[in-house]
Amino acid sequence: MSAVPPFEERSVPVEGGDLAVLRWPAASPDAPVVLALHGITANGLAWGAVAEALDGRATLLAPDLRGRAASAGIRGPWGIGHHADDAAAVVHALGAGGPVVLTGHSMGAYVSTVTAVRYPELFSSVLLIDGGVGFPPPPGLDGDALLTAVLGPAMQRLSMTFASRQAYRAFWQAHPAVGGGLWSDAVDAYLQRDLVGEETALRSSCVLDAVRTDGLGVFDPDHLGAVHKLPTPSRLLLAERGLLNEPQPLLDASRVAAAGVDTLRLPFEVIPNTNHYSILTAPGPAGRIADALIL
Template sequence: MAAGWWLLVGLLVALATAAWWLYRDPYRLIRAEFARQRLVRGFVRREAVIDGCRWVHVEGNARDSGAPTLVMLHGYTGSKENWYRLADALGRRYRLVAPDLPGWGESERVAGAGHGFAAQAGRVAGFLREVAEGPVVLMGHSMGGGIAAVVAARHPDLVSHLVLLDAAGVEFAENRFAREVLDGGNPFAVHDADSLERYLSFLFHRREARPPMPWPAGPALIAHRRQEAAFEQAVLDEIGRGEEQFLPGEEAARIRQPTLLAWGEQDQVIDPGAMGLYAARIPRAQALLVPDAGHMALLEAPEVVAAAVRSLVEGVDRPASKDARAGGSTGPRTEEAP
């Protein structure tokens, strides 16, 4: 009887402690899930202080110690975990490195420091020198794509190949998302259940491709995004309507590395016509329009994107088709990588 009583007391104390732990920081629940996903994949979490900034990244080794290194830069409001589905599709063919960009996720946010394309590109160059073993295949999604383009242009010695997925940084055909940004708003802002649904509908073309979010993950994410609202707005002011909003497109003409451009055909954030604008400026670009996918093509069609990445890294360089290089507001027809 006494043993049962103490077992019950211990259980109640554990539940109360867990409830208090989550009450203090509900986002801990999502961090715990991210940790589970990392462990399942056999990835290792690493920290490094580079040029005075603390970076956190995950790393997965390749079967072959001499395999190329792929470094993956997430997009606006994203994190290193956005790459896990694509990592699964790539398998252990390459060494995979996915950092949280400074200011995002677990990496350090330096007060008063800029987080636009130029500042982040400089930090990424430092990260590559510290973490990579020779030139890397640099991949970037959305905001991360714009940053990757600037890195490849300004630091060609660090980047052997470039992959831009639904990349920001060029003046694309105006859509609802662009109009809200130019009007000073943040279409990605999340402060309640309705705005969370709106945010996800912007990102994903297919509902079934969204990451699962059982209760209480949704409320935890909403609470976290409320806390991040001021920082998110400041970054959007820099990359969405600041002086360097088109810096990646301007720097693209200096990119000489073999480059893959991949876009979701139903991207509601960055119109697919942006792919053609990038292709017209990058001499060795090949383009892939991903069907039945929105802004998160890396999550909605990871096998398709992975096949195109393998073709770029291991295959023969091929130029983009004429229509893809021409650009235009309606979105290009493209040559699809196998």
């Protein structure tokens, strides 16, 4: 079973509090630095399999974004732009002021596009993973309905309680995109990092207001437009399947084309036999990501 390699946990002052940052150091001081941003209800340990695949070829910095895991104590402000400012603060504090490689998964990919446009001097390249390209929402759909339509069970989980860590583990092991042959010690560690509270009433660390604000912020026209303005060499890796391991992925060639993405400036590749989660957490795809980060 793949396990998360040892990491350091650092703290970076940001507006509203201190941001927790997981740091996997490189074997050489001359190795590149990678800043990795997780998805909307995830945490920094989502990058554990990528850290293992990098195997010291780069220093990997993976913050718990504000409102999640060890950064849940930051009580706002929320929003994609604030995550971008936090990302810049991490580079200044732990990445020698850049330029570093920037990558993001899911919502983290949208944050990455905004961050790269806002702070072009800090980043040498951008790798987007199953996110960063989007569309305006259908007219007439209210905020909660929109988030439920996009995130589904992920939103419902934030209001649930669990009697034990094993109960939370069992909940995820039954998930069609995470359980079964996709389960590993690294996946377990990442998911367990999310839990707070006491046994009989454990819950997700994610601050619901933060998730709502960030989720709706993805559809902001300025944020959607950032992918068309990326100032550095960039690439996009897509999962073959969706959030629940369904055949329709979040993004595919037709959706990338419909969003008007210039694929000469942002070439994309579909990673076979992956879903929205396993593209990041399964050893094979994580190895593809690691190699792409240090090209």
